[in-house]
Amino acid sequence: MIYTITLNPSLDYVMMVNELKNGETNRSQAEKIYPGGKGFNVSRILNEFGIANKAIGLAAGFSGLEIDRLLNEKGIDHELIFMAEGFSRINIKLKGSEETEINGAGPKADAMVIKRLKQILDTMNEDDTAALCGSLCQGIDSSTFASILSLLKSKGVRLIVDMSNEALLNSLAYEPWLIKPNLSELCELWKRPIHSLNELRDAMMFCSQRKAQNVLVSLGKDGAVLLDEQQRLYYCSAPAGEVKNSVGAGDSMLAGFLTAYMQSQSYEKALRMGVACGSATAFNDDLAKLKQIMSYYEGLNVRSLNADESRLAEIVE
Ligand SMILES: Nc1ncnc2c1ncn2[C@@H]1O[C@H](COP(=O)(O)OP(=O)(O)O)[C@@H](O)[C@H]1O
Ligand SMILES: O=P(O)(O)OC[C@H]1O[C@](O)(COP(=O)(O)O)[C@@H](O)[C@@H]1O
Structure with missing residues (x-):
């Protein structure tokens, strides 16, 4: 349960x-x-x-x-x-x-x-x-x-x-399966600003080294980055749309990530569904509905960033 x-x-x-x-x-x-x-x-x-x-x-x-x-x-x-x-x-x-x-x-x-x-x-x-x-x-x-x-x-x-x-910091020692800070929460945790690819990755590695298994960082309109338990780094951009009420976008992302991971055991699908849920909520007055979520999910792509550092640099800048 x-x-x-x-x-x-x-x-x-x-x-x-x-x-x-x-x-x-x-x-x-x-x-x-x-x-x-x-x-x-x-x-x-x-x-x-x-x-x-x-x-x-x-x-x-x-x-x-x-x-x-x-x-x-x-x-x-x-x-x-x-x-x-x-x-x-x-x-x-x-x-x-x-x-x-x-x-x-x-x-x-x-x-x-x-x-x-x-x-x-x-x-x-x-x-x-x-x-x-x-x-x-x-x-x-x-x-x-x-x-x-x-x-x-x-x-x-x-x-x-x-x-x-x-x-959040104190929870890391208990080896959480997943943490989901947004960018400003990650900066607070790391106690430093994040301006570049290297800094984002270092901050996520900081969480990973302190025993968080999967680190999902939401970037608002810029989508989200995942550092998974095997140290693979993935990025999914967010769809464009008119923001109506982004309250609960991060929570929706968490639920979507968990759902897709439970159903597929794939971190790529989990990240994609997380972004679909977050954005569908941001584009709605209340939290997202399934139909809206699935329509965004179809259009999203997850990229592996391990061999493509320049791509991540674009995201953070
Ligand atoms: N302006 C936006 N445009 C598109 N998607 C958004 C927007 N704001 C949030 N989202 C979606 O919701 C997710 C979580 O949003 P974010 O604001 O980073 O989380 P939190 O609510 O925890 O601060 C993002 O990764 C993205 O998929
Ligand atoms: O417990 P906190 O950190 O004050 O946050 C509570 C607020 O966060 C929300 O859960 C929304 O969170 P997100 O926008 O981060 O998804 C609101 O429903 C609530 O008012």
Whole structure:
């Protein structure tokens, strides 16, 4: 079974603001609300492919109840652990000529919540995959997070990590099967800017040497690069299209990658499907639908970059 784990879910409140002006009253033209949080988005795309999965999340308050209702409405098999105080985040996504996001801090998990989470994780085994997605919530410090990773590792669970900063760095020692930073998350992890082919590859190798098995780096409109477990480097460019809402593009990519890998055991097909899913979501108001994903998949090509360094240089510049 695939489990997605979202420690700090949200409602994503999307507002269409043509021209955002700081320090003034801005009015939006339209609003939408979605159940947010990286793991829930991964689960929604897995569902599009008909891949059985369960979404585990921490939630609180009225917004947590609304997340629960929306997940039910969308037919996502899920279990939310409710916290006694506070409310789940309402993350603001402003859409205009640019996309601006404000993600909240969220509620604080207490010892009871962490205990229940570990009880659930304790039921997993070597046939399971756990995708740890998004930011840590308050109350889960790095030593608690390390104990979560250690528990999953001891159970032989296949680990996927789509997190950032310290949490991502600390997860590498637990030999995740896959990590999926975007370019800025990779720069933060590597603690250096990336301007060139050599720097991108070195940063990916840094993750690989610290024991990440597969390193998938998403590059927004420029597609994605994969350094696989055999140190093969692949690139897939993204299709062109009109971006409507890129929130969840990275999560969609992760779900597509996992789905195609499970179905084909091919990293090339996985990368191609990842890019198709990410772009299909970016070109849609909500997360992508299967038909849209497959139409983009057909037009994509994956290139091996091992013998073609100049090609990668073009991508990064
Ligand atoms: N502007 C865009 N045009 C086409 N595809 C996009 C665009 N933005 C994102 N994507 C697709 O979604 C994937 C993930 O996007 P990215 O923005 O890198 O991830 P994240 O949401 O994690 O920051 C990209 O690899 C690409 O396939
Ligand atoms: O937990 P974080 O890092 O604050 O991110 C949460 C946000 O990320 C999202 O899952 C979208 O992620 P991506 O755009 O990276 O795919 C939103 O639904 C949510 O508001």
